[in-house]
Amino acid sequence: MDKLKIAIIGVGGIAGLHYSAYKKLSNVEVYALCDINEKQLNKRGAEWGINRLYTDVNEMLAALPEIDAVSVCTWNSAHACCTIAALNAGKHVLCEKPMCMSVEEALEMKAAQERSGKLLMIGFVRRSGNDCRIIKEFIDNDALGEIYYAKATYLRRNGNPGGWFGDKSRSGGGPLIDLGVHVIDLVRYLMGNPKPVSVYGVTFEKLGNRPNIKSGKAYLSVSAGNNDICDVEDLASALIRFDNGAVISIEASFSLNIKNDEGRIQLFGTKGGAKLDPELELYGESNGYMTNTTLQARTAFDFSGLFESEIRHFISCITDGVSCIAPAQDGVDMMKILCAIYESARTGHEVVIE
Ligand SMILES: NC(=O)c1ccc[n+]([C@@H]2O[C@H](COP(=O)([O-])OP(=O)(O)OC[C@H]3O[C@@H](n4cnc5c(N)ncnc54)[C@H](O)[C@@H]3O)[C@@H](O)[C@H]2O)c1
Known part of the structure; x- marks a missing residue:
């Protein structure tokens, strides 16, 4: 074949x-x-030994009708146009997170997917983690009972990646849309994807990209430079309410006066609780005692393993008709949540999600 x-x-x-x-x-x-950046395109072409290189997505799709599927790994501002162009050309698409920059774009992408009959998978990579699979097994076996509250935290002390990440016109926002999206999605997925109904959110732009801070290692090896644009929030916090009564509390930062970076989720249910930090701990009751259990799950931030698992799944959806774990609708719901948080922060009011 x-x-x-x-x-x-x-x-x-x-x-x-x-x-x-x-x-x-x-x-x-x-x-x-x-890639629109010809230098980067040629560099990758040489590195990977690929000579079909294009600076324009439509040109590539017209020239190479034999392409079966694409990964969209551009800045967030180009996710919608590249995904829609690929779907219209009859390709399956794996689009990086966040799905795009607005609810309108997300709905257009989903409509293009439905018209094409092709797969549109959103890169909610944390769903592909070993830790997620293990905690989901416990939840599916009712170890936590009804999960009615969760906390999703992704905080960096000095971790604004700079470049387009701080430029709202290309990113759509700061740590909420870049980091918060991972943990909100993971928690919502583990809760069984309840429908979001309202949010109350706040954002702060107090610290900027802190280019001169030398102490404290940034979470990423890259850090914003003096001349990088920074018109995004440096901290976001929100309460997200769902139709089943459950609530998620979320915090995400690029820059925050905190001792250590934190990437953690906590789930609270009627039968037990769980924390991924990144090791998995479960809190329950046994023989009339309160019990704590620690599992040695592989760390949540083993990115290479995560992407291998995500892409293996994307391909098996195409070749074997496996049901996609991160379909377009989940991306639409996430864009509704993220955009409502930004709107709530702007207006100072709770925002209802239709
Ligand atoms: N899943 C994860 O954990 C994870 C981690 C990092 C980044 N991401 C996502 O991946 C995407 C890319 O991030 P990155 O860190 O690789 O950024 P990057 O800047 O390193 O790469 C993005 C590339 O896209 C190119 N580009 C921009 N617009 C284009 C267009 N219209 N057509 C073709 N190429 C275009 C840029 O020239 C650049 O080379 C973002 O959406 C980001 O949110 C996901």
Whole structure:
């Protein structure tokens, strides 16, 4: 059987993890690359030995009708146009998180997916983690009972990545849309994807990109430079309410006066509680005693393993008709949550989600 032909659109940092994951699969071939930055495109082409290189997505799709599927790994501002172009050309799409920058874009992407009949998977990569699979097994076996409250935290002390991440016109926002999206999605997924009904949110722009802070290692190796744009929030906090009465409390920061970076989720149910920090702990009752259990799950931030698992799933959805764990509708719901938090922060009021 012919190998599936994959194109990667946007060949910066995260594209490297998509590429390595595709390379591990014997039934796919990374066939073409596209990036508006010609220097970066040529660099990746040479590094990966690929010579079908394009600076325009539509040109690539017109020239190479044999492409089966694409990974969209561009800045957030180009997710919608690249995804819609690929779906309209009859390609399956794995689009990086966040799905896009607005609810309108998300709905247009979902409509393009429905028209095309192709797969649109959103890169909610934390769903593909070993830790997520294990905690989900406990939840599916009713170890936590009804989960009615959860806390999702992704805090960096000095971790504004700079570049387009701080430029709202290309990112759509700061740590909420970049980091918060991961943990909100993971918690909502573990709660069984309840429908969001309202949010109350706040954002702060107090610290900016803190380019001169030398002490305290940033979470990422990259850090904003003096001349980088920074018109996004540096801290966001919100309460998200769901139709089943459950509530998630979320905090996400690029810059915050905190001792250590934190990436943690906590779930609170009627039968037990759980914490991923990144090790998994469960709190319950046994023989009339309160019990704490620690599992040695693989860490949540093992990015290479996560992407391999995500991309293996994307390909098996295409080749074997496996049901997608992160379909377009979940991306639409997430954009409703994120945009409502920004609106609530702007207006100072609770925002109802239709
Ligand atoms: N899942 C994760 O854990 C994770 C981690 C990091 C980044 N991401 C996501 O991946 C995406 C890319 O992030 P990155 O860190 O790789 O950024 P990056 O800047 O390293 O790479 C993005 C590339 O996209 C290119 N690009 C922009 N617009 C384009 C267009 N219209 N057509 C073709 N190419 C275009 C840029 O020139 C750049 O080379 C973002 O959406 C980000 O949120 C996800």
